[in-house]
Amino acid sequence: MAKTTKREQAQMFADQIANVLGDNLRSLIMFGSAVRGGFGPGHAEINLLLIVDDASMSALRPIGQAITGWVKRRFPTPLIFTEREWRASTDVFPMEIEDMRDAHELLYGTDPFDDLDTSRVQLRQELEREIRGKLLQLRAEYAAVATDGKALTRLLIDSAGTFFVLMRGTVRLTGGTPAEDPLALVRLASEAAGLDASAFDWVVDKITGRTVRALKPYDDIGARYVDELEKLAHFVDRYDEWTAASPAQAAAAGEDTTGEKLES
Numbered sequence: 399m400a401k402t403t404k405r406e407q408a409q410m411f412a413d414q415i416a417n418v419l420g421d422n423l424r425s426l427i428m429f430g431s432a433v434r435g436g437f438g439p440g441h442a443e444i445n446l447l448l449i450v451d452d453a454s455m456s457a458l459r460p461i462g463q464a465i466t467g468w469v470k471r472r473f474p475t476p477l478i479f480t481e482r483e484w485r486a487s488t489d490v491f492p493m494e495i496e497d498m499r500d501a502h503e504l505l506y507g508t509d510p511f512d513d514l515d516t517s518r519v520q521l522r523q524e525l526e527r528e529i530r531g532k533l534l535q536l537r538a539e540y541a542a543v544a545t546d547g548k549a550l551t552r553l554l555i556d557s558a559g560t561f562f563v564l565m566r567g568t569v570r571l572t573g574g575t576p577a578e579d580p581l582a583l584v585r586l587a588s589e590a591a592g593l594d595a596s597a598f599d600w601v602v603d604k605i606t607g608r609t610v611r612a613l614k615p616y617d618d619i620g621a622r623y624v625d626e627l628e629k630l631a632h633f634v635d636r637y638d639e640w641t642a643a644s645p646a647q648a649a650a651a652g653e654d655t656t657g658e659k660l661e662s
Contacts, residue, residue, distance in 0.1 A: 404432060404444045404473075405503075411468055412505035415448065418460045424481050425449040425507040427498070431559065434501035434578050443559075446476035447498065449510050453480045484510060492516035493524050493567040500566075500576065518571055522637055525567045529631045532560055540624050547613040550620045551604075554613075558601045561627055568634060580606060588626075591633035597622040 402410070405428070412426045430445035446468075450457070458478065469475050479487070488495060499511045536557055543549035565587035566576035572590040577583045580602045588595035600619045603610045613619060 407471070407473075408444050408446065409505055411446070411464065414464050415461055416506045418464065419450065422450050422452055422457060423448065423507060424451060425510045426505045427502045427510065428505055429498040429502040431501075433503055443474060445474050446505075447502075447510070448476050448478045449481055449484050449507075450478065451481060453478055453483075485514070488514060488516045489520050491524070492521040493528065493563065493570075496521070496570055497563055497566055501578070521567060521571055522634065525564065525571060526631075526634045528567075529564050529627075529634055532557075532564065533627055533631050536624060536627065540620060544620060545615045547615055547617060550615075550617060551613045554601050554620060554623055555604060558605055561630075564630070568630065571634070571637065587630070591630050593626045593629055593633075594622070597626040 408428045412428075415426060416423050425448070427447050428444060429447060430443050432444045465476060495511075495514065495516055499514075502511070536553075539553055539557075540550070543553050562580060562583060565583055568591055569576045569583070569586050574586055574590060577586055584595050584598045584602060587593065588598075600610055600613075601623060
């Protein structure tokens with residue numbers, strides 16, 4: 399019997415959830431690196447988003463066993479929003495919404511990105527907050543593992559996906575379109591933010607399945623990786639949010655700009 403692929407498993411899960419929830423389920427999408435592509439075996443994830451009318455614990459209880467089984471197969475826990483929460487989240491999660499929009503597959507229901515807009519002002523605000531927090535965490539973890547080449551390797555690999563999300567957000571913030579390929583994405587983000595793209599070569603090669611050398615304690619590859627991400631944080635911090643504002647937002651603040659909303 400042929401082994402089912404991750405995408406086939408995702409569709410089977412979606413069908414199971416739809417059968418149980420019925421009219422309560424509005425949308426179910428698959429998003430993330432498995433849809434975007436460009437990652438080597440073992441580095442691509444299947445992420446799911448469910449949008450429902452009623453997200454009360456009693457309403458979700460019937461799908462509890464299905465979600466438990468899904469997580470036991472080492473898939474990330476699905477995100478669950480109500481329709482109202484989803485529509486109201488554009489000012490809180492603009493970076494994640496645009497990232498999902500660019501790489502998603504509809505498994506059930508209506509496309510949740512129809513008529514959903516985010517703004518670059520809110521994107522800059524979230525991007526600054528997220529990159530500062532992730533940089534602080536990365537810096538602390540680097541200090542703790544730098545003496546161990548294997549631990550340093552795990553840190554760089556585990557952190558790469560998060561910082562690729564932030565790089566895609568940076569490209570969108572500056573008016574560009576993020577590339578799906580990790581190497582092309584790094585080049586675009588580095589050009590936009592004035593980074594040394596070569597500092598990310600080892601990580602990109604590793605997650606895309608190429609052969610790389612083993613890292614040594616206090617390896618310069620790790621240090622350069624962290625240093626360039628610090629430059630990315632400084633770039634976002636200095637970026638003039640009103641350069642990216644929509645005309646209506648700029649007018650309300652007494653500014654003159656030609657920026658527009660982020661749209662698909």
